[in-house]
Amino acid sequence: MSQKSKMFLSGVVEGFYGRPWTMSQRKELFRREQKWGLNAYLYAPKDDYKHRMYWRDLYSPEEAEQLMTLISAARERDVEFIYAISPGLDITFSNPKEVAALKRKLSQVCGFGCRSFALLFDDIETEMCPADKEAFSSFAEAQVSVTNEVFLHLDEPHTFLFCPTDYCAAFCTPSVPQSAYLNTVGEKLNAGIDILWTGPKVVSQHISVASIEEVSAVLRRPPVIWDNIHANDYDPQRLFLGPFKNRPTELIPKLRGVLTNPNCEFEPNFVAIHTLATWCSYGQKDVSMDGDDQGSDYNPHEALRLALSDWLVEFGRADQPDGAGGGRSKRQASDEEPMQTDGYAPGPRDNPLYTAEPLTLDDLTLLSELFYLPYEHGATAVLMLQELQWLSQTLETSEGVEWRRRAEKFDDMCAAVVQMFNRLSNVPNRIILYDLYNYICDIKSGVTMAKAYVKTLGETRSSRTPLRCYKFTVNHGFTGIIALMKRLFHIHSKVSQNKNRANKV
Structure with a gap:
């Protein structure tokens, strides 16, 4: 040879x-x-x-x-x-x-x-x-x-x-x-x-x-x-x-x-x-x-x-070279239509113009850690799952100040995921976005529901209303808990509705 x-x-x-x-x-x-x-x-x-x-x-x-x-x-x-x-x-x-x-x-x-x-x-x-x-x-x-x-x-x-x-x-x-x-x-x-x-x-x-x-x-x-x-x-x-x-x-x-x-x-x-x-x-x-x-x-x-x-x-690349990605080609400048914002300035009582925040390396690092490897979650994903597990299991046994502090910490982590989703949704390169979109929508849905679940736990803790809690482990992963979160969100919505009905009576 x-x-x-x-x-x-x-x-x-x-x-x-x-x-x-x-x-x-x-x-x-x-x-x-x-x-x-x-x-x-x-x-x-x-x-x-x-x-x-x-x-x-x-x-x-x-x-x-x-x-x-x-x-x-x-x-x-x-x-x-x-x-x-x-x-x-x-x-x-x-x-x-x-x-x-x-x-x-x-x-x-x-x-x-x-x-x-x-x-x-x-x-x-x-x-x-x-x-x-x-x-x-x-x-x-x-x-x-x-x-x-x-x-x-x-x-x-x-x-x-x-x-x-x-x-x-x-x-x-x-x-x-x-x-x-x-x-x-x-x-x-x-x-x-x-x-x-x-x-x-x-x-x-x-x-x-x-x-x-x-x-x-x-x-x-x-x-x-x-x-x-x-x-x-x-x-x-x-x-x-x-x-x-x-x-x-x-x-x-x-x-x-x-x-x-x-x-x-x-x-x-x-x-x-x-x-x-x-x-x-x-x-x-x-x-x-x-x-x-x-x-x-x-x-x-x-x-x-x-x-x-x-x-x-x-x-950050809005246009792909010929033969790249989905084959998007750059339009000639003469073909461009004027943008709606050309010459427009909102008045003092008008809505300000929307400005998309640029994607950051921290956003991509978070994305990678949420979708890491088959046998391993990234560090941030592990931390979020551990915090969710702790908040769910210690509702009645932990000190109130400590529980609220960690609930706020979890809320901030969920907000970072939503912010990452929003920045990704506005990137110039739509070809990459479309390959990621279903996955980041699922992650956003999962953390939003997890955030709502923790908020409900906090409300029941304050009112001392009994509420069934669920155990989570890092083995669930975010994609694994999305369905469970939907179920919990439905259950807790029913609880809130029943409480409202009872208050009205």
């Missing part, structure tokens, strides 16, 4: 379930990858029918033109475009016609200028059909046989990735070292083919050096990490804006690469991809241990601050 083919792959896999990104968003991704020092993009959107469900079908001339344009755009940005196909839903491995259809499809993409490919067998049934049971001794052998044949058919492409059905340690029976499936893959898969791996779980909280050394021994090669730490396709109510973390940079020399499979929404992935790039850059430096849990000078909190600082600039 050439030295270039051994280059550490770093970048993005578009491999989630849900609406695929647009062509213009992908071009913008390539621009960002080049700017931040990343070098790879794996095309694997689950809802592209011709990638997965109708994998046998060739691309139409219109689709072919789009893919050629995309492959060319990646090449211009020095990003390796890796085309993936997922035939595992219904392929008959032992049928030569099926293998020929797979070769024909990949040869078509090769004709578009693509030089790197991936064959994915993730998230499929493991039971073989009768014909395959007669031809192969195991499911792994069937997959390896077809993959090796396709690899040779493509004349040993620049990069070729294989995603096993058992793609994380949790799927391996009885363990990674004793997995018959993985041992077959490691032993019989062509040495020029690299293998994708998500870590201990599908969404791994930590990926340790020891775990990678263990799987590498079985696979007989270093894996490429398909990292789902920022993926949100399994829960559409969640978004992840925390930093890339809990992967020591000592992993880098033990891996073939790392590709992040992030949020379905394109624009919020600025943080995920930016912090991955920072992680990769630190891993490539010759640094000594400093005692940090990351195992190097990489600091996820500092990486997040750098990402949010750069992202703040993007929020």
